[in-house]
Amino acid sequence: MIIASQKPIEEIRETIKPYKKVLIAACGTCVTVCLAGGEKEAKELADLLSLSGDQEFRVVTPKRQCDSEFLEEFDKDVSWADAGLSLACGVGVQYLAERCTGKPIIPGLNTAFMGTNRDAGYWTEMCQGCGNCVLEKTGGVCPVARCSKSHFNGPCGGSSKGKCEVNDSIDCAWQLIYDRLKSLNQMERLFETIPPRDWSTSRDGGPRKIRRPDVAIEEVTE
């Protein structure tokens, strides 16, 4: 899922300052699970922001901000507001903004990464959406997102006792790949040289899209 964290309250106060009536839009999916922008966080934020004065707040919680199917209620409520404060990931913020002509939608979160929950209050990055998955070669550990240098052919010289040279709190991806391939009896994979990547499938090729003619309702021409 998408992992995000709330922006500092001072920053939020600053960005919503010009607006009297602010609709805080939580999101019921990823950011609810990672405790950054669900209904609970939105209500707490509304209470906190109301303390300081003359602004009015309302909260709405669509199941997913990135999907028009769930935005009817938001569309109604937003007509009341001068601005929207979205507690969704960057996708949700932009998607709401596209629907609200003439009304600013302000981000309340910093969207961080695609990752997983490891422990209470602890999330780690797992995938960078590179568009050309190599996990079958690396024992299911992503070298793009989890090696600080995105190395494809083994660890750098800074790997020490299982940890990355960047800091001790990061597991070295290549130690994990090594351990896993060893346990899978696939050590021969480590001797293969993986050629330079085609990064055009990643963000480097420009903004990406996927079109599926097989599921499209109308035929599209570009």
Add this chain to the structure above:
Amino acid sequence: MSEGKSRLQKLFESGAFVVTGEVGPPMGADAGHVYHAAEALSGIIDAANVTDNQTSILRMSSIAASLLVQQKGLEAVVQMTCRDRNRIAIQSDLLGAWALGLRNLLVLSGDHQSFGNDRHAKNVYDVDSVQLIKMLSDLQRDGVFYNGKKAKGVPEFFIGTTANPFADPEELQLIRLKKKIQAGAKFVQTQSIYDIDKFEEWMEKVRAWGLHQEAYIEAGVLVNKSLRSIEMTQKVPGMDIPDALVERMRNAEDPKEEGIRIVLELIERIKKIEGISGLHIMAVGWEEIVPVVVERAGLSPRPTIE
């Protein structure tokens, strides 16, 4: 085309025990600094690595400083990390380096930018060092870039790389070294050695894998001049310094002399190891000691080569 070969390559091929060192470019545009460092080492060592923004600290470019070094009669080894440039920039810079008369190249990953003064910089790693070595040696062999286009004038660098005998996982580090050599690395410089027993064990594996027969292996040593210097070295990623050596520096009456003695003892052991073709001496912030170390280690005068 042997006249195209670098002095360093010819020396290795002649079977000489090679001695290289380092010139760290300045944190600024001062050519005088580079000239000074090069003059001090010219004739003392066979060639000098010119570091590429080492430990991610922004400095004058390796290629520009390499040219300055060679103007003072010392052969340079250009360093190229994969940290700061994509494949377009790396290859473009190296075409220029070759055109300027630079012949030796050391390819490395580069320390992560979080170690330097520009922690906020973008991290590139378009290619890793194995991929880059292969890209360059394929270009050398076929005259064709990785992108499929023919090169007008082919750089034929003497390509080397690094290895860290003390990094983990040990077996995987060896596999990676093998891949680098298969990709086309002709010489290898190791991380600074302090734990000589561990290094000897590592060399045993290198020999068992036959890697010393496929590339020239230079053992790296670092001369420390004070307790502080050895303690700072301990913090560098991938360094492994036995506490006993730190203690020796702590208890030494003359830490500078102790630092030299430690290195000389290491060199004596290194010289006896089968499969070592040379020594790479580093002395970060104490460059003037290199001639002393070379002399006292019985490694001067350096051989001449035609």
